[in-house]
């Protein structure tokens with residue numbers, strides 16, 4: 001392994017990926033179907049993956065990487081897990097989609113309701129974006145109010161009303177907002193600093209009678225991992241309850257990853273009540289496009305066909321996707337969560353010690369086994385802190401790791417994700433790559 005910092009990977013390091021990117025760019029804007037994949041924040045050639053197995057990805061050039069993205073969370077059991085593969089194969093052999101109800105969606109819904117105590121009913125959708133979009137429509141329908149409160153740096157999918165000050169790709173590209181969002185839609189959204197209860201109280205004092213819901217990430221993961229400060233979630237519950245607004249806890253990222261019942265399982269139950277609605281995605285689809293929103297039965301009762309809030313989906317509750325999600329959730333045993341913790345801590349501890357040895361400022365923050373490495377000193381409690389980091393150091397670190405066969409999220413504003421299939425060989429591979437990456441981070445180009 002080279003002791004010299006490696007330069008940014010160039011197209012010549014990944015000729016097959018570079019050729020695919022060129023082809024893709026002809027027919028797909030930017031060559032990708034989700035912006036962060038394009039590597040714009042770190043430069044270089046995004047790797048087009050040909051296959052995945054356990055903790056490993058293999059790109060179009062045949063180069064292997066330990067995967068620390070895990071599809072942004074869903075691949076909690078590792079790629080192509082045999083039990084999930086068997087469930088998917090069995091379901092697919094029975095037909096792909098019926099446009100009628102079928103049993104797998106009932107089983108998946110039962111599994112979710114059994115796990116997250118305040119969730120009495122769920123509706124299945126196809127993406128986290130649909131889940132949050134539908135949850136806020138439902139909250140507006142239930143309360144008869146229009147205004148939504150969200151927190152800066154929290155990402156809830158690319159829903160018009162929720163794109164203001166979103167983290168994730170919006171942070172990566174330093175976009176203040178998205179073009180194409182009507183002023184009227186953004187005007188119904190109040191953006192407040194995360195972890196700032198006085199700001200929330202002030203907003204409710206001014207416009208409380210207009211506010212339908214507060215939506216928050218149960219623990220923020222899309223500006224990097226920023227857990228709620230002690231008492232923050234209780235405060236959200238207290239203020240929403242006092243004002244007749246709903247609390248929507250977005251667990252699309254944290255759900256079934258931070259614990260068997262998500263971040264709620266780590267932090268709840270709460271003295272001040274429970275979030276009225278939850279949104280889920282990622283892990284619950286096991287790598288397939290399925291997601292959900294759910295919560296109080298009296299609120300969910302407003303959905304069509306029972307109630308007046310319309311919501312629908314041709315492929316919602318898809319039998320193959322539901323089978324993948326169910327097999328994944330059933331595979332998430334206590335031993336799986338223990339392994340995630342062991343792997344995440346082994347990697348994070350080694351990152352911290354190598355960055356310290358190379359005198360690179362860093363802060364590591366956690367939500368369950370989700371963690372991120374902020375290239376700065378001092379705790380990150382909100383979006384302004386998260387943006388105040390050395391993204392150049394991250395970029396150099398990222399490319400050194402990539403060159404050595406470790407695929408990190410290609411942005412400093414993301415969580416790192418591990419899987420239960422990350423065995424000692426995979427963990428050792430990551431740890432062996434760290435000294436050179438830390439030196440690269442320390443060496444401005």
Ligand SMILES: *Cc1c(COP(=O)(O)O)cnc(C)c1O
Pocket residue numbers: 126127128129130132155156157158217221222250251252253281282291
């Ligand atoms: C990923 C994510 C979403 C959006 O989910 P998609 O399936 O990408 O639409 C929403 N909220 C949170 C917290 C997320 O992490």
